[in-house]
Amino acid sequence: MSDYERIAKAIYFISTRVHSQPSLDEIAAHLHLSPFHFQRLFCRWAGVTPKRFLQVLTLERAKQLLRESKSLLEVSDTLGLSSGSRLYDHFVHLEAVTPGEYKKEGAGLSIGYAVHNTPFGPAFIAITPRGICKFSFLQGEALDEHLADLCKKWPYAVVHEEQQATLEVLDGMFGGAKKPDRPISLHVAGTNFQVSVWKALLQIPPATVVSYSQVANAIGSPNAARAVGTAIGSNPVAFLIPCHRVIQQSGKLGGYYWGETRKHAIHAWESAREEVLLPE
Template identity: 35%
Template sequence: MNAESAAPLPNAAPTEACQLAERRWQAVTRRDPLADGEFVYAVSTTGVYCRPSCPSRAAKREHVTFFESSDLAVAAGYRPCKRCRPDAPSSRQKWTERVIAACRAIEQSASALTLDQLAQQAGMSAHHFQRRFKAVTGLSPKAFHKAVLARRVVASLQSAHTVTEAIYDAGFNSTGRFYENASALLGMSPDRYRKGGAGEHIRYAVESCTLGWVVIAATRQGICAIEFGDTAQTLASQVQARFPRAQFEPPDAEFTRWVARVIGYIEQPRGVLDLPLDLQGTVFQHRVWQALQAIPAGQTASYTEIAGRLGQPRAVRAVAHACASNPVAVAVPCHRAVRADGKLAGYRWGIARKAELLRRENED
């Protein structure tokens, strides 16, 4: 685990904690039902705690304390309000549970479930279900189903005798349909993905730069890894461990040019590093990586903004996680993703490198 995926939101610095409390107070004054389940607020003068949407008369700000959960408010000695029943599951928790049940149904079903079937099982209209599903998972039910199939194929490619067999095992009803989607889902064709990059031709170079060591690896389709590290040996063994069955080739002239471009960009990040990429990831990860590539050098965007640009404003954690899973430093500029308050948050290759990359981009 790295810092970004482990804890993008907690570990709040004092100013961030103040901003969070302020946002929560705003939600309480609006009686925002969407904030239910995110926190509760307790009132020191009454000893009672409430959901943000509680219809009772608003307390004074100086008497209000926020808690992450009902349990914490109880532990601090508060009683649940009898009007809003903050200790009972909220409607939001209830539909979140129904979406999770739908995810399980999709995962366990041998055939594709229709939107209507899923919505009916969840007791919601198709439109409402689609919206709730997207808010919880960050994906439409259809995209989620595709991702589930892709995971099954990845798992079965390791053991199946043929790729076709693996595809049928995974629930795709024709090989043609799978191949149409395969590159987007796997980041490489199923033949190439099979068995740790068997049949894959990989060139790589470990170079020293002013941010330490960097390994750059490429398939014949494009760059598949750019990673920083502190020793050349570790980086070389990481590449070999990631593609244990690949055939490693000596760098050719084209690859050497790519390496030079990457190193040049690290030292002086200007414009866009437009090299061919060959990335493995889910549909959602690819969408986040594309959104990162659209952030110009010298600018940043928060995880919240990126989630908004994807049309999935609640998928903030999933966005932070996709940023943290980026396999190609700089080429997919995940260092330009920051917290909502402008703080750097984590970086897969160390926060000092992130800060330095951003500093270089802002140099005249």
């Protein structure tokens, strides 16, 4: 079992027992680890203690974050993710395919792919010369399923395995040890509405959450919250297009295409790095 699988098991245990506030001993026993070894594992992965992580899961904290959320319209959609963030020492640039490129369905395009480990489990990544075109966390699916989905969206592209270049991109996403020398670029295909939603998501700072209706307001379609949810669900690039930062108006976490436990994990990971948790 990988570290992330152990952490995911712990997070699921904690998240289903928030109201009873499970002790360190109880969580460690669930994983068949000593309290000492579990605490060290959790701190190494999340950057915070299990006790502090419990604060991320409270409904009241989520509601507070929603109340504090600034209007996405205050940030120009040309800025991308803030380069001042301590989570990312870079920003994300999203470039959508043109209508002409969309019609070509990838003709003349080379796409490299690979599967790599990440802090949130194994993931499938595919890149074009212009950026990441697909990034998905694996949830037990065969590699063939992800390849088939990639080829369906880009049927005339030349698709090949590319371990080294994709690993370098992944280091820029999760490494944190060094600054990327250029923005991380995304090269995505979608409708005008989908692209507008994905660009709006890029304006949400790490360790911050917004509601579906706030995103709808930000793109000038206040009555389209449900359509916004559909566009978020079709996000082709997990994590970097941060659909995990959109939650229900009630403060509940809501669903997540790559699993609710993983959504909890990403929230904790980002919060730890942004130092927004309450003191113990």
